[in-house]
Amino acid sequence: MTFLPSRLHWSKLPMYLADGCRSVQTCSAMPDSPVCYLDTRNASASSAEIFASLDVCETIAGIENNVADIQLRMFYQQDAWVLQLPGEKTRVTIDFASGEFTRRLLAPNIMAEAVVRAVRGRAPADAVVRVFDATAGAGRDAMLLAAAGCEVMLCERLPLLAELLAVALSNAQHDPLPELSAAASRCQLLRGVVDSAQLMADWPHAPPEVIYLDPLYQHSQASGKQGLKSSALSNKLMRVLQHIDALYAPRMPKPDPVELMEAALRLAKHKVIVKRPPAAPPLAGLKPASQLSTKTVRFDVYPR
Numbered sequence: 001m002t003f004l005p006s007r008l009h010w011s012k013l014p015m016y017l018a019d020g021c022r023s024v025q026t027c028s029a030m031p032d033s034p035v036c037y038l039d040t041r042n043a044s045a046s047s048a049e050i051f052a053s054l055d056v057c058e059t060i061a062g063i064e065n066n067v068a069d070i071q072l073r074m075f076y077q078q079d080a081w082v083l084q085l086p087g088e089k090t091r092v093t094i095d096f097a098s099g100e101f102t103r104r105l106l107a108p109n110i111m112a113e114a115v116v117r118a119v120r121g122r123a124p125a126d127a128v129v130r131v132f133d134a135t136a137g138a139g140r141d142a143m144l145l146a147a148a149g150c151e152v153m154l155c156e157r158l159p160l161l162a163e164l165l166a167v168a169l170s171n172a173q174h175d176p177l178p179e180l181s182a183a184a185s186r187c188q189l190l191r192g193v194v195d196s197a198q199l200m201a202d203w204p205h206a207p208p209e210v211i212y213l214d215p216l217y218q219h220s221q222a223s224g225k226q227g228l229k230s231s232a233l234s235n236k237l238m239r240v241l242q243h244i245d246a247l248y249a250p251r252m253p254k255p256d257p258v259e260l261m262e263a264a265l266r267l268a269k270h271k272v273i274v275k276r277p278p279a280a281p282p283l284a285g286l287k288p289a290s291q292l293s294t295k296t297v298r299f300d301v302y303p304r
């Protein structure tokens with residue numbers, strides 16, 4: 001359980017957690033638990049060391065194809081870690097500094113992004129809104145919010161994903177594009193925290209204005225039965241996130257979305273926003289006060 005001092009300023013929280021508050025709750029893994037095969041050949045020694053130290057990663061000399069318990073492969077290419085699903089060509093890089101997503105981040109109409117409209121609501125365009133993204137995942141929503149002027153703290157429970165996100169944020173912070181590096185600098189990833197619900201229950205001092213929740217849902221089920229339509233890229237990304245989640249299933253307790261929602265509702269200063277597939281039931285069965293829907297996604301709004 002994460003312990004935080006009772007009066008700690010919002011801005012000091014990431015440093016506090018990075019310095020000494022590292023609590024990783026893990027169950028002992030089953031002997032045949034799936035692993036991520038890690039090819040460290042082109043990576044820097046420090047980055048390779050971090051990923052190799054994770055208990056879900058097994059370092060290999062090359063890309064092996066015929067191993068039954070492979071859940072995921074990771075290798076380093078063109079300054080980024082690439083994730084590949086077994087037996088598939090699908091490759092995903094968690095990277096804000098290249099490709100279509102960068103253009104979306106830097107677009108002049110960033111304030112029109114649905115997630116931005118849901119989170120910022122009627123806040124004036126120049127207002128700095130403090131957001132806690134309790135289910136950071138690949139950090140895409142957090143970066144959209146930061147590009148729209150929010151100050152975002154992020155927490156991701158899966159250590160492998162949290163490390164990938166840390167690399168992506170650090171690369172974006174050092175990107176030559178000033179708008180991109182400024183957005184990444186408004187994001188602070190809380191390291192060493194596993195469960196956001198526990199963190200929110202012990203939150204030190206100033207509560208975040210908005211708490212943003214986007215818990216993982218079963219993608220195939222969601223797209224088939226709950227009306228989810230999404231881009232090819234976000235489909236691929238979600239499948240990779242599900243594979244990372246499956247790596248940890250035998251090793252970590254599953255998070256409880258009801259606990260997460262209750263903790264968020266207790267802590268948020270102004271509101272909680274929950275992202276859902278368009279036809280999915282509301283999180284924890286709680287009816288939102290209002291909704292913002294697009295063809296691909298719905299944001300449920302819970303004012304405080």
Ligand SMILES: C[S@@+](CC[C@H](N)C(=O)[O-])C[C@H]1O[C@@H](n2cnc3c(N)ncnc32)[C@H](O)[C@@H]1O
Nearest residue numbers: 135136137138139140141157195196214216255
């Ligand atoms: C659908 S993804 C979020 C995607 C993210 N919004 C984005 O834009 O990339 C959900 C993530 O929340 C994480 N998560 C779920 N419950 C959590 C909890 N209680 N604490 C921290 N992270 C959690 C999962 O591990 C998963 O990576």
